[in-house]
Each structure stands twice: as structure tokens, then as C-alpha cells.
Amino acid sequence: MVIENINIRYGENIILKPSTLSVSSTGVTSLLGRNGTGKTSIMNSIYGLNDAKDIIISFDGVVMKRPYVNAGLLNYIGQKKCHPDFLTINRVLNEYSITSSVFYNKYPIFMSDQWSRLDELSYGFRRLFIILVAIEADVRYTILDEPFSSIMPVHNELIISAIRSASDRKGLLISDHQFRTLLSVTDKLYLIFDQHVKLLNSHSELIDYGYLSKGTSL
Numbered sequence: 001m002v003i004e005n006i007n008i009r010y011g012e013n014i015i016l017k018p019s020t021l022s023v024s025s026t027g028v029t030s031l032l033g034r035n036g037t038g039k040t041s042i043m044n045s046i047y048g049l050n051d052a053k054d055i056i057i058s059f060d061g062v063v064m065k066r067p068y069v070n071a072g073l074l075n076y077i078g079q080k081k082c083h084p085d086f087l088t089i090n091r092v093l094n095e096y097s098i099t100s101s102v103f104y105n106k107y108p109i110f111m112s113d114q115w116s117r118l119d120e121l122s123y124g125f126r127r128l129f130i131i132l133v134a135i136e137a138d139v140r141y142t143i144l145d146e147p148f149s150s151i152m153p154v155h156n157e158l159i160i161s162a163i164r165s166a167s168d169r170k171g172l173l174i175s176d177h178q179f180r181t182l183l184s185v186t187d188k189l190y191l192i193f194d195q196h197v198k199l200l201n202s203h204s205e206l207i208d209y210g211y212l213s214k215g216t217s218l
Contacts, residue, residue: 001022001023001025001057001059001074001140001141001171002020002021002022002023002057002058002059003020003021003042003046003055003056003057004020004055004056004058005019005055006018006019006045006052006055007019007054008038008041008045008050008052015036015037015038015195016037016038016041016042016192016197017195019196019197020197021173021190021197022188022199023141023171024171025140026168026170027172027187027188028163028167028172028174028185028186028187028188029171029172029174029186029187029188029189030173030175030176030182030183030185030186030188030189031173031175031191031192031197032179032191033175033191033192033193034192034211037195039145039175039192040079040145040175043076043145043173043175047068047074047076047143048066049078059140072138072139072140073139073140074142074143075137075141075142076134076145077130077131077144077145079149082130083118084118085118085119086117086118086119087117087118088115088117088118089110089113089118089129090114090115092118092129092130092133093133096133096134096136097137097138098133098136098137098138100114103133103136107132110129113125118130123150124150124151124152124155127149127150128152128158128159131144131147131159132158132162135166135172136162141170141173142166142170142172143172143174144172144175145174145176146176146177147159147174148176148178149176149177149178160181160185164185167185167187174186179212183203183218189203189206191205191209193210204218
């Protein structure tokens with residue numbers, strides 16, 4: 001998946017100048033940047049939640065105007081709730097065409113809540129479930145914005161393990177402020193710097209560009 005001519009502005013305020021971002025068909029592509037630099041806006045634009053008229057998104061060289069309407073192509077979990085509260089865990093799995101027995105065998109912590117509505121779960125447990133569902137879903141690309149936010153540290157490993165396993169069969173685009181956790185699964189790294197999306201050659205460039213302080217351990 002190649003996203004070209006990404007440019008973001010709000011009125012006269014330019015957030016991001018025309019840039020290109022490429023997400024490999026397998027592996028993890030990570031996007032880092034300070035607050036307000038446009039990470040979420042990029043993801044929203046890919047999924048059609050922003051009115052980004054000039055953005056060009058292509059898959060295997062074929063440009064798609066609205067890739068988000070193509071079943072099996074991509075899914076996206078942002079920072080806000082994106083599923084109706086009344087859905088049960090089993091219903092969500094069914095909507096994503098995920099076999100419940102397979103999912104519960106892999107993630108038994110959800111077994112006892114399989115008939116619970118999403119609004120009956122704690123916020124963190126609900127988010128953990130939705131993130132894992134998106135990762136497990138049979139799509140070519142999964143986009144995750146702050147997947148480790150509001151997640152109990154003890155559950156981070158579930159997400160990390162799921163990402164590593166899924167990255168063999170799909171491409172993932174992920175942004176998160178927990179940079180050490182993110183870098184542990186990253187195959188390709190981008191940084192938003194000086195209003196452009198830059199492909200980095202090494203993690204140490206995060207220090208060179210000032211995203212991380214000198215002396216930060218990576």
C-alpha cells in the first residue's frame with residue numbers, strides 16, 4: 001500500500017506538507033511523531049474519515065479512490081470507540097468473520113465474557129479485545145492508532161504477540177507513543193519531522209532528528 005501526496009492543513013495552518021508513506025504487504029510499518037504533527041490525520045485520511053481530496057492510495061500499483069469500501073482490504077482501529085455498545089463479544093467476532101472457538105483458544109481471557117455487551121466491559125478490556133480482533137481479522141492491512149494506550153501492561157504482551165504473528169500474513173501500520181514497545185515489533189520506521197514524513201534507516205535517527213533526547217536507550 002502506497003499513500004502519496006499526503007498533505008494536511010486546517011484553514012491556513014499547514015500541518016503536513018506533501019509526503020509519501022509506503023506500507024509493506026507483510027511486516028510492521030511504524031509512524032512516530034510528536035503530538036499535533038498529523039499521525040492520526042494520516043490514518044483517518046487513509047480510511048476516508050478526513051476529506052483529503054489530493055491523497056493518492058494505491059495497492060499493487062492500482063489506485064483506489066475509496067479503499068475502505070473494499071471487503072478484505074483493510075481495517076482501522078483509531079483512538080475513539082468505533083463499535084456500537086450493544087454488540088456482544090461473540091457478535092463482534094462474527095462481524096469480523098472470526099471463528100469464536102479459535103479466538104477463545106488463543107485468547108482465553110475473553111471466554112467468560114463472550115455474551116457480554118461491549119459497554120459492560122471496562123474501557124481497557126474492551127479496547128484490548130477490539131485491537132486483537134482487528135489484528136486477527138483476515139484483511140490485507142491493519143491500521144492501529146495508539147494500540148497500547150489504556151492497556152494494562154500485563155496485556156501488552158498479548159498485543160505484541162498478535163502483531164508479530166499477524167505480520168507474517170498482512171501489513172500493519174501502527175503509531176504509538178510507547179516507542180520502545182513499538183520499536184520491538186517494527187520492520188520499517190517513519191518519523192514526521194519538519195512537516196514531512198521521513199523514512200528512517202535506523203532507530204538511532206529518532207535521536208538525530210530530536211524526537212528522542214540524546215542518551216535515550218533504544
